[in-house]
Amino acid sequence: TLMKRGYHDSIVEHYENPRNVGSLDKNDDNVGTGLVGAPACGDVMKLQIKVDDDGNIVESKFKTFGCGSAIASSSFATEWVKGKTVDEVLAIKNSDIAAHLKLPPVKLHCSMLAEDAIRAAVSDLKNKQEKKKSV
Numbered sequence: 001t002l003m004k005r006g007y008h009d010s011i012v013e014h015y016e017n018p019r020n021v022g023s024l025d026k027n028d029d030n031v032g033t034g035l036v037g038a039p040a041c042g043d044v045m046k047l048q049i050k051v052d053d054d055g056n057i058v059e060s061k062f063k064t065f066g067c068g069s070a071i072a073s074s075s076f077a078t079e080w081v082k083g084k085t086v087d088e089v090l091a092i093k094n095s096d097i098a099a100h101l102k103l104p105p106v107k108l109h110c111s112m113l114a115e116d117a118i119r120a121a122v123s124d125l126k127n128k129q130e131k132k133k134s135v
């Protein structure tokens with residue numbers, strides 16, 4: 001069956017088998033950490049990316065304290081960013097995540113958390129790399 005509890009399979013699948021749960025070393029210069037909250041509900045998401053020396057994302061991990069759609073969005077986001085450059089992932093829109101997971105309209109803000117977390121992780125990484133250059 002395609003529907004379960006009114007949700008599309010892919011949300012349920014990512015919720016029940018989330019990919020890449022965990023943490024990377026936030027003090028690693030090649031790791032960017034994004035920590036964001038959703039004003040609408042108070043849920044919180046931490047998403048981290050790790051780049052190689054060419055700026056390609058080789059690893060991504062998340063921890064989300066939130067609803068099933070937020071967990072599914074972050075799980076999918078960590079899969080999606082891998083293999084991309086930091087500039088490429090800035091183009092990821094929450095509407096892409098929502099469309100992929102077929103989130104219902106009331107759950108759009110949950111995917112927004114993933115877009116915000118990706119952006120925050122990239123800006124943390126860029127700040128670190130700027131600092132490294134200036135020392």
Ligand code: FES
Pocket residue numbers: 010011013014076079100101
């Ligand atoms: Fe997970 Fe598409 S549902 S990658």
Ligand code: FES
Pocket residue numbers: 038040041042043066067068069070107109110113
């Ligand atoms: Fe808060 Fe989904 S209800 S992130």
